[in-house]
Amino acid sequence: MTDIMRKIVLSAAALLLAAACGQNDDWNAYNGDYTVDRNTVIVLNGRNVDISDYENAEISIMVKEGNNCDIILRNFITGQPEITVPASLETGGTKAAAGAGFSGSTEAADRTVRVEGMTADTSLASISITEEITVEGIPGKWALDSIRTAFFHPSLEEIDFSEAVPGLILSVDELTAMINSYINSTVRQDPSISGSFIEFTRDGYINPSEDLLCYYIRPADNTMYIFLRKSIVEEITDSITANPDIMAVITMLGLTSFIDTPQSMSIPLQYSIADGGLTVTASQVILDPYEDMLTEPLAMISAILYSMDYEDFSSLLGDTLAPLAGIITEDNFAAFKEVLINTFNTLTDGQAEYSVSAVLIPFTE
Numbered sequence: 001m002t003d004i005m006r007k008i009v010l011s012a013a014a015l016l017l018a019a020a021c022g023q024n025d026d027w028n029a030y031n032g033d034y035t036v037d038r039n040t041v042i043v044l045n046g047r048n049v050d051i052s053d054y055e056n057a058e059i060s061i062m063v064k065e066g067n068n069c070d071i072i073l074r075n076f077i078t079g080q081p082e083i084t085v086p087a088s089l090e091t092g093g094t095k096a097a098a099g100a101g102f103s104g105s106t107e108a109a110d111r112t113v114r115v116e117g118m119t120a121d122t123s124l125a126s127i128s129i130t131e132e133i134t135v136e137g138i139p140g141k142w143a144l145d146s147i148r149t150a151f152f153h154p155s156l157e158e159i160d161f162s163e164a165v166p167g168l169i170l171s172v173d174e175l176t177a178m179i180n181s182y183i184n185s186t187v188r189q190d191p192s193i194s195g196s197f198i199e200f201t202r203d204g205y206i207n208p209s210e211d212l213l214c215y216y217i218r219p220a221d222n223t224m225y226i227f228l229r230k231s232i233v234e235e236i237t238d239s240i241t242a243n244p245d246i247m248a249v250i251t252m253l254g255l256t257s258f259i260d261t262p263q264s265m266s267i268p269l270q271y272s273i274a275d276g277g278l279t280v281t282a283s284q285v286i287l288d289p290y291e292d293m294l295t296e297p298l299a300m301i302s303a304i305l306y307s308m309d310y311e312d313f314s315s316l317l318g319d320t321l322a323p324l325a326g327i328i329t330e331d332n333f334a335a336f337k338e339v340l341i342n343t344f345n346t347l348t349d350g351q352a353e354y355s356v357s358a359v360l361i362p363f364t365e
Helices: 003-029 170-191 231-242 244-253 284-307 310-324 333-347
Strands: 032-035 041-044 058-063 068-075 078-088 103-110 111-121 124-133 140-152 158-160 169-171 199-201 215-217 223-228 265-275 277-283 353-362
Touching: 058 111, 058 124, 068 103, 068 111, 068 124, 078 111, 103 158, 140 170, 158 170, 169 170, 199 277, 223 231, 231 244, 231 284, 277 284, 284 353, 310 333
Parallel strands: 041 124
Antiparallel strands: 032 058, 058 068, 068 078, 078 103, 103 111, 111 124, 140 199, 140 353, 158 169, 215 223, 223 265, 265 277, 277 353
C-alpha cells in the first residue's frame, strides 16, 4: 500500500471513529428522567386517561450501546410501581425540545408491556402503553354460580338465642349454612343475576364498558387485586360528600379521614382456578390497612349498640324488620341485643377469620 493510500485509509478510519463517537454522544444526551406534566399525552390500552392519576409518574432513559436503552417506567403500570423495558431510541442529533422517540416491550409480572412515546426537554411529550395479561384462567366472561360465606373464631362455636327463643342454639357452622342457603336461593331466583356476567379483559379491565375498575394478579400467592384509580375514588367520595344524610353518619362514626384525602385503592382477593371455573374470595385481610382508622368508628358502633332500645332498632331497620316480625319483639329485644353485642365484639376483636367467595363459571351467551 502506498503512503498516499495508507493516509487515505487512516483518515477514513479516523472520520468513521469520530462519527461513531459523536453518534454515541448524541444518544447519551437523552439519558435522564422525564416527568409527566399537564401537556403530556397518555394513552393506556387505547384509552385516554385522567392525567391526575399519573401525577407521580415518570420515565428514566438509560442509554446502553448505540441507540439501545432501558426505559424505566415508574407509576405507570397497574400494580407495578417500577418496571424496566428494553427499548430503542428512534431519532438522533443534538438533544432539543422535540426530544427522542422510544419503543420497546417486556414481560413484567402478570402481563406483557409494550411502550412507545416521545420525550420533550425534561418531560414526556407523549407515551402509549399496551398491556396484555399473561396469566391464563382469569381473562374472560364469567357468570355467578354461587356464593360461599365462611366464619371461624377460636372461642366461638355456637350462638345461644335461647333466652329470646327457648331452645334456639345454633352452631356457627349451622348459622353459616343457613346464610349460604338463603343467599344462593336468592341468586338462583333472580333472573337479573343469572343473565349477567363479569368480564376480566386481556388488557386488565373489569367490565370494560364501565371503564372504572382495573385488576392485576400476583400468581405466586394466588392473589388478584381490584384496582381503583385515584380519579375514580374521587368520584365516589364526591358523591358521598354531596349526600348530607350519608355524611352525617360518616362524621358521627369518625370516618371522614377515609374521604378527606382520596387515593388509589387496591383490594386483595384470593383466587383459585379449577375445572374451568374461577373462585374469588374476599376476607378480613381487606381491612388490615385500615385497622388504625377503624378503631374509633368501631368504638362508636359499640356504644350505639349498648344504648339502643327497641324503638331505635325498629326505626333503624324500618321495612326491613318485616321478616323478623314475631321473632324479635319488644319483650325479647334485650336478649337479642345482648347476643348482637357479643357477636359484634367477637367479630371485631381481631381473632375472627371470615370470608365471602364468589364461585364463577364461564358465561355463555
